Amino acid sequence: MLTGMHPLIALALFSAAPTAPTAPAWLAGDWEPYSNAFIGLRMLTVGKDTLSWKGCANAHFDVVTSTGNIVVLRLAKDAMCTLSDAPPTRMDTVRLTLRENRCDLGVEIFASPAAMAKNAPSATGLYGRAKCPSGPVDQAAASFSTTPR
Secondary structure, eight states: OTOOOOHHHHHHHHSSSSOOOOGGGGGEEEEESSHHHHHHOOEEEEEEEEEEETTTEEEEEEEEEETTTEEEEEOOOTOOOOSSSSSSOBOOOOEEEEOTSSSSEEEEEEEEEEHTTTOOOEEEEEEEEETTTSSHHHHHHTTOSSSSS
């Protein structure tokens, strides 16, 4: 604590400091791939501040933005997450969009912040909740690219 500062003033300053965005509760859990582009990555599991895909266990992330049904995550520099293309593309930034049915999750993977700024994903596809009764919505799955770019 700062010397000579009244404790209530210090508390007010600390509580007024901006907080980093956090992942919304709806994102947590297991998501199954519906699109061919992500079949090789298998199940996506999202925790409070980690995600796991095939060959990418408990990779830490920071939430860049979280607005409504869209979340943008940036993986930690030491994360070893890659796409299954040749040569493998490193996953840097992931944009996740929850669909209206709250069962389908649009996933876009970007190799860098610059690729994200240009809206040039390395891969796009659709994931879904295993426990949703409808399964993948055919039109929703068809509207996404099913191959890595």
